[in-house]
Amino acid sequence: MPEFKHLTAPSEGTAITGENGALVVPDDPIIPYIEGDGIGPDIWRAAVRVFDGAVSKVFEGAKRVVWFEVLAGEKAHERTGEWLPADTLEAARAYRVAIKGPLTTPVGGGIRSLNVSIRQLLDLYACVRPVRYFRGTPSPVRNPEQMDVVIFRENTEDVYSGIEWEQGSEEVRRLIEYLESQMGKRVRADSGVGIKPISITGSKRLVRMAIRYALDNDRSSVTLVHKGNIMKFTEGAFRDWGYELAAEEFGDRTIKEWDGEPDGRVVMKDRIADSMLQQILTRTSEYSVIATTNLNGDYLSDACAAQVGGLGLAPGANIGDEVGFFEATHGTAPKYAGKDVINPSSVMLSGAMMFRYMGWGEVATRIEDAIERTIQQKTVTYDLHRLMEGATRLKTSEYADAVIANL
Numbered sequence: 431m432p433e434f435k436h437l438t439a440p441s442e443g444t445a446i447t448g449e450n451g452a453l454v455v456p457d458d459p460i461i462p463y464i465e466g467d468g469i470g471p472d473i474w475r476a477a478v479r480v481f482d483g484a485v486s487k488v489f490e491g492a493k494r495v496v497w498f499e500v501l502a503g504e505k506a507h508e509r510t511g512e513w514l515p516a517d518t519l520e521a522a523r524a525y526r527v528a529i530k531g532p533l534t535t536p537v538g539g540g541i542r543s544l545n546v547s548i549r550q551l552l553d554l555y556a557c558v559r560p561v562r563y564f565r566g567t568p569s570p571v572r573n574p575e576q577m578d579v580v581i582f583r584e585n586t587e588d589v590y591s592g593i594e595w596e597q598g599s600e601e602v603r604r605l606i607e608y609l610e611s612q613m614g615k616r617v618r619a620d621s622g623v624g625i626k627p628i629s630i631t632g633s634k635r636l637v638r639m640a641i642r643y644a645l646d647n648d649r650s651s652v653t654l655v656h657k658g659n660i661m662k663f664t665e666g667a668f669r670d671w672g673y674e675l676a677a678e679e680f681g682d683r684t685i686k687e688w689d690g691e692p693d694g695r696v697v698m699k700d701r702i703a704d705s706m707l708q709q710i711l712t713r714t715s716e717y718s719v720i721a722t723t724n725l726n727g728d729y730l731s732d733a734c735a736a737q738v739g740g741l742g743l744a745p746g747a748n749i750g751d752e753v754g755f756f757e758a759t760h761g762t763a764p765k766y767a768g769k770d771v772i773n774p775s776s777v778m779l780s781g782a783m784m785f786r787y788m789g790w791g792e793v794a795t796r797i798e799d800a801i802e803r804t805i806q807q808k809t810v811t812y813d814l815h816r817l818m819e820g821a822t823r824l825k826t827s828e829y830a831d832a833v834i835a836n837l
């Protein structure tokens with residue numbers, strides 16, 4: 431285990447390890463958590479009670495989680511002078527599975543975003559967002575129950591690589607001149623310019639993770655979403671490399687759409703991003719696992735979440751080959767911080783995802799079912815309360831009590 435500078439590792443519990451690409455999870459795993467800023471402490475306090483309750487219900491004391499608080503964001507800055515201490519990254523690497531609340535992006539200090547830094551430094555190359563409907567949740571569509579997708583969004587390339595130059599800068603002037611003199615491409619002189627890299631490595635490892643997920647979870651299809659009709663060598667290449675990877679590594683377990691009957695194989699298909707945003711609304715049930723580039727995934731994840739109840743119910747994870755970091759997808763919602771009102775379901779459901787990732791699927795199902803039951807009983811936090819007739823409005827902590835009672 432690493433030597434920490436500011437942290438003390440728990441004296442109890444055992445680290446999760448890996449063997450041949452699979453996790454080896456002990457009965458008392460140590461799981462690092464970042465409480466988060468803003469509403470982070472409110473939602474974490476509520477969620478951890480639900481996690482412990484569900485683990486205890488399912489395993490009746492035979493298994494338990496040893497939680498290990500690690501620091502990032504404002505709390506880290508107060509205690510250590512750093513926004514993202516090296517200890518925190520070391521802990522995530524050492525214990526392999528971690529969970530976090532939302533983090534404020536510090537103004538100044540040279541950090542673009544703490545979340546992006548965590549993803550880049552730990553090479554968490556896939557942003558994974560399952561989107562499904564919980565019965566009873568108010569929804570803007572007629573058949574929200576048809577939504578059941580898991581989106582794998584590439585996390586390290588495309589617009590997230592952050593390579594851009596400001597209009598008017600010397601760099602952009604040189605780049606525009608180079609493009610014209612050396613590459614024969616004209617760019618207006620008063621432009622800002624960004625670069626959108628998409629690699630074979632980045633695309634294939636993302637699609638590999640999505641196909642493995644589909645196979646392990648009996649999912650019917652993987653859809654590659656891209657804008658390859660316009661951006662042929664980036665978005666179009668993502669599609670081509672995705673199909674190539676499926677044929678090379680999963681040739682006997684996948685089949686291309688239109689190539690015959692699936693016969694238990696995962697169907698590989700592709701859709702252009704703009705058409706996909708229509709189809710997910712009009713032919714929702716035709717989609718299961720989705721693998722896509724960064725910016726498409728950004729739009730698609732939120733559009734899908736909106737169909738089934740919005741941000742308060744949207745879990746997520748950032749996953750690489752070494753570490754899985756689970757997190758609510760919303761931000762720190764500062765106006766609600768410390769008020770005990772916010773909906774903690776998103777972080778609870780991220781925890782459910784985490785337990786499923788660890789192979790504790792029964793715990794995950796327990797949490798998901800209890801949340802669904804709580805919503806069906808119309809006992810909800812303010813965000814759903816304002817959309818539901820005849821519902822009872824609960825505080826964050828009271829909502830956790832209700833979920834625990836439904837475990």
Ligand code: NAP
Binds near residue numbers: 742759772773
């Ligand atoms: P936000 O914190 O997600 O909040 C925007 C609005 O979404 C809230 O005012 C609230 O809407 C609703 N909302 C968010 N979480 C909710 C929940 N758990 N339950 C119910 N409603 C919820 O977005 P933001 O205000 O744009 O960002 C604030 C800060 O968070 C920024 O510093 C940003 O950088 C950071 N951020 C962090 C992460 C992360 O850590 N992963 C992600 C996004 C943003 P109503 O006001 O309508 O109730």
